[in-house]
C-alpha cells in the first residue's frame with residue numbers, strides 16, 4: 001500500500017473539486033437548455049395537465065403533460081381551445097369548457113315577432129347554460145286574432 005505525498009493528495013483533491021464543479025455546471029446547463037422537468041398529471045388524457053398535481057422527472061412520465069393548463073382534469077372535453085358547446089356541466093357544475101374562467105352561452109339572441117315574421121331567439125330572459133327556455137321559431141297569423149299567436153319550443157341552452 002502506497003501513501004500519497006501531501007503535494008499529490010492536494011493535487012488529487014483539487015482535481016476532484018474541479019470535476020464536481022464541472023458536473024454541477026453540466027447539470028445546470030442541461031436544465032437550462034432541455035427543461036422543463038416538472039410534469040403535470042393529465043388524468044383525462046386531453047394533453048393538458050393539472051396545475052395542482054406535478055412531479056419532477058428527467059423524462060416525461062406516462063399520464064403526465066408538459067403544460068399545466070387544464071382547468072378541469074376530470075373531463076377530456078374541458079381544455080384550452082375548446083370550441084364546442086355542451087348541454088351538461090363539465091362535472092363540477094361549471095360550464096367553462098375552454099378554461100378561460102367564464103361560461104359562454106351558445107345562443108344569446110332574443111326572439112321577436114314583427115308583423116308575423118319571426119326573428120328567432122329566446123322568448124324572455126336568456127337562460128343559463130344547461131337550462132331550458134322558450135325559443136321563438138315561428139309566428140302564425142291567425143285570421144281575426146291579433147296580435148299573432150306565437151309558436152314556441154323548449155330548447156336547452158348550451159355553454160362552454
Ligand SMILES: [Ca+2]
Nearest residue numbers: 042046048070
Ligand atoms: Ca387533462
Ligand SMILES: [Ca+2]
Nearest residue numbers: 072073075078
Ligand atoms: Ca380536461
Ligand SMILES: [Ca+2]
Nearest residue numbers: 096098102160
Ligand atoms: Ca369558458
